[in-house]
Amino acid sequence: MPHYVAAIDQGTTSSRCIVFDQAGHIISVAQREHRQIFPKPGWVEHDADEIWQAVQGVLAEAATGLDIAALGITNQRETTVLWDRATGRPVCPAVVWQDTRTDALTRALAEHEGLFKEKAGLPLATYFSGPKIRWLLDEYDLRDRAERGEVLFGTMDSWLLWNLTGRHITDVTNASRTMLMNIHTLAWDDELLAAMGVPRAMLPEIRPSAEVYGHTADGVPVASALGDQQAALFGQTCFAPGETKSTYGSGSFLLMNTGQEPVVSKHGLLTTVGYQIGDGPATYALEGAIAVTGSLVQWLRDNLGLISSAAEIETLAKTVDDNGGCYFVPAFSGLFAPHWRSDARGVIAGLTGFVNKGHIARAVLEATAWQTREVVDAMNADSGLDLTTLRADGGMTADNLLMQTLADVLNVPVIRPMVAETTALGAAYAAGLATGYWPDLDTLRANWHKAAEWRPAIDEPAREREYRNWKKAVARTLDWVEQEVEH
Numbered sequence: 001m002p003h004y005v006a007a008i009d010q011g012t013t014s015s016r017c018i019v020f021d022q023a024g025h026i027i028s029v030a031q032r033e034h035r036q037i038f039p040k041p042g043w044v045e046h047d048a049d050e051i052w053q054a055v056q057g058v059l060a061e062a063a064t065g066l067d068i069a070a071l072g073i074t075n076q077r078e079t080t081v082l083w084d085r086a087t088g089r090p091v092c093p094a095v096v097w098q099d100t101r102t103d104a105l106t107r108a109l110a111e112h113e114g115l116f117k118e119k120a121g122l123p124l125a126t127y128f129s130g131p132k133i134r135w136l137l138d139e140y141d142l143r144d145r146a147e148r149g150e151v152l153f154g155t156m157d158s159w160l161l162w163n164l165t166g167r168h169i170t171d172v173t174n175a176s177r178t179m180l181m182n183i184h185t186l187a188w189d190d191e192l193l194a195a196m197g198v199p200r201a202m203l204p205e206i207r208p209s210a211e212v213y214g215h216t217a218d219g220v221p222v223a224s225a226l227g228d229q230q231a232a233l234f235g236q237t238c239f240a241p242g243e244t245k246s247t248y249g250s251g252s253f254l255l256m257n258t259g260q261e262p263v264v265s266k267h268g269l270l271t272t273v274g275y276q277i278g279d280g281p282a283t284y285a286l287e288g289a290i291a292v293t294g295s296l297v298q299w300l301r302d303n304l305g306l307i308s309s310a311a312e313i314e315t316l317a318k319t320v321d322d323n324g325g326c327y328f329v330p331a332f333s334g335l336f337a338p339h340w341r342s343d344a345r346g347v348i349a350g351l352t353g354f355v356n357k358g359h360i361a362r363a364v365l366e367a368t369a370w371q372t373r374e375v376v377d378a379m380n381a382d383s384g385l386d387l388t389t390l391r392a393d394g395g396m397t398a399d400n401l402l403m404q405t406l407a408d409v410l411n412v413p414v415i416r417p418m419v420a421e422t423t424a425l426g427a428a429y430a431a432g433l434a435t436g437y438w439p440d441l442d443t444l445r446a447n448w449h450k451a452a453e454w455r456p457a458i459d460e461p462a463r464e465r466e467y468r469n470w471k472k473a474v475a476r477t478l479d480w481v482e483q484e485v486e487h
Ligand SMILES: Nc1ncnc2c1ncn2[C@@H]1O[C@H](COP(=O)(O)OP(=O)(O)OP(=O)(O)O)[C@@H](O)[C@H]1O
Pocket: 010, 011, 012, 013, 014, 076, 228, 248, 249, 250, 251, 293, 294, 295, 296, 297, 298, 310, 311, 312, 313, 314, 394, 395, 396, 398, 399, 402
């Protein structure tokens, strides 16, 4: 009987389980959404119990009756869960990566900015787990219990590994998003912990991204954990320094493999761990994180009702020939890379009586492309290399107009691989390597096949004019949130 590898992809909007065969083909898929809880402007919460239920559901649905050789995990990153060691139940809502409630707190930590940049490889931002832990300890009065190790912290990988195997562990890629791990030593760092005010007793043990962590109740080895963007890097088989991918989901994340040395960015990118296979050395990456891309399409659907499905954005955008002078900068969670401005908020600029919903739809798609352009410019400047092609994946790559717009604004070809579910594929690859299902990286590389390619089709003056307008619109998002005010 053939056997397979299963991956759980615990995302921001949904949890998926995908089963792959040895050729990297999809055998089965199950998916369940969970609630996005918005208690006030800028706040985003999840219910960790609801997510664990969804994960159990999709695992059963996709894998029952199949012979599963290994299970891998990939997850939305930075989202912070605190739970009670004795009962195993969450003690507060999970604070999601997009949440900006720690804005004032991160500003109060400004004296430590250099320390975090140097040791954790990260700018001070509401995005990362550290400030969220600190806020929850203070708000829910949990510090004493956390110091005694009665209240535990974990990102979603940790929360799932705890429930699946009973161990309190995390993988090194997820740990690299907390601001608490020293990116050079790959260990929790006392100076970072003291600056953030987080007790060590509540932290999980840091493990490699691929090794057998334990077994499920059914005896399946749980053998990988990677943050979703690192998993996509792995699934796109970007194993060599310089290889780069960009994933288009709720947000979009461009990562470049930088080999075995962490490269500190001078242009607003993050230094992060790409992956670590077993006892091998860690591979690092430079990352351009964009908070809002696909979630803007969902916002148009759910909050404005302009479309009834995400795919309709393309149809609506094609009712017009261009953006009609309209630009949409979705700084809903402030601006991430390369700006890192938590005081920014969204704007639609260039409005006239001429602009209709078709133009807005175009501006929505172009926002994803221009945000990518800003990150690619930063990546080129940091690496000293010019990106020559963009390997794209994720749900938004179903949108042909977006893919063409990306090629146009980046002025490089954009390619999409056969398996656009690279996040789950990467987690499956890592779990399969850890258990001997796949022998080596070359075997995985041979599984990568191009499905489609888009080539630049606009002229340079048009590209430059549009980029100038985009930058003017970005400038108008800044300085919106005032220091004293909560939202
Ligand atoms: N045809 C389309 N055109 C534009 N955007 C689309 C299209 N189809 C899906 N999307 C967007 O892509 C996103 C879904 O992509 P994907 O499934 O990769 O994200 P995800 O992995 O579920 O996100 P997350 O992991 O953050 O939960 C949604 O935000 C949706 O709005």
